[in-house]
Amino acid sequence: MSHRPYSTSAYREAARALAAIGRRIYGQGWSPATSSNYSLRLNEDHAAITRSGRDKGLLEETDIMVVDMEGAAVGDGKPSAETLLHTQLYRRLPDCGAVLHTHSHASTVLTMHWPADHITLEGYELLKALDGVQTHDTRLTIPVFENSQDIAALAAEVDRAMDAGDAGHAYLIRGHGLYTWAADIGACYRQLEALETLLAVELDRRRLG
Numbered sequence: 044m045s046h047r048p049y050s051t052s053a054y055r056e057a058a059r060a061l062a063a064i065g066r067r068i069y070g071q072g073w074s075p076a077t078s079s080n081y082s083l084r085l086n087e088d089h090a091a092i093t094r095s096g097r098d099k100g101l102l103e104e105t106d107i108m109v110v111d112m113e114g115a116a117v118g119d120g121k122p123s124a125e126t127l128l129h130t131q132l133y134r135r136l137p138d139c140g141a142v143l144h145t146h147s148h149a150s151t152v153l154t155m156h157w158p159a160d161h162i163t164l165e166g167y168e169l170l171k172a173l174d175g176v177q178t179h180d181t182r183l184t185i186p187v188f189e190n191s192q193d194i195a196a197l198a199a200e201v202d203r204a205m206d207a208g209d210a211g212h213a214y215l216i217r218g219h220g221l222y223t224w225a226a227d228i229g230a231c232y233r234q235l236e237a238l239e240t241l242l243a244v245e246l247d248r249r250r251l252g
């Protein structure tokens with residue numbers, strides 16, 4: 044299959060932006076021990092994504108590479124082991140321009156301690172940081188998928204959930220972390236920060252009973 048070429052300057056700009064956002068996310072404590080992956084759409088057929096196994100606190104432009112929307116590497120190196128979870132979103136959602144995945148303490152405890160297949164966030168003013176949300180009087184249901192080392196199967200499961208109308212802004216993977224996406228890196232980071240904050244709040248509230 045032939046792919047439309049991406050621009051080199053778009054790639055360089057994406058690599059700069061992803062390295063900077065990765066270091067920022069690491070600083071928040073949401074990407075420990077090389078966990079997490081981040082990507083940006085370059086065009087219809089390509090995305091820039093973190094290489095596998097990189098320390099996100101030390102992320103540099105050279106830690107970013109290009110994949111096609113089938114998840115295949117373009118050029119040398121090994122892209123994130125979870126690349127197919129990014130490309131599933133880009134393929135399905137033409138307006139999706141950025142995907143961020145984190146491994147926070149809150150998302151891990153919440154999904155390991157409570158067996159539910161979703162977490163609901165409701166009534167929080169901070170929900171207005173999410174794309175398209177205008178009022179605190181909003182109920183956001185975040186699906187929780189079981190963790191798997193079969194990333195292709197997990198991506199297919201996410202796709203089926205989206206067919207059913209679930210997973211509008213984000214999803215969780217049990218004992219693993221959070222995926223969220225938006226039109227651009229700024230909106231995606233804002234959304235991530237809101238969701239991680241609200242998940243931490245939710246965890247505290249459940250601890251308090």
Ligand SMILES: CSCCC(=O)C(=O)COP(=O)(O)O
Pocket residue numbers: 076077078079080093094095096097122123124125144
């Ligand atoms: C050390 S965390 C295990 C892998 C993972 O869940 C992750 O997010 C990082 O994988 P990658 O291949 O993108 O480095």
Ligand SMILES: [Zn+2]
Pocket residue numbers: 078079080125144146219220
């Ligand atoms: Zn992960």
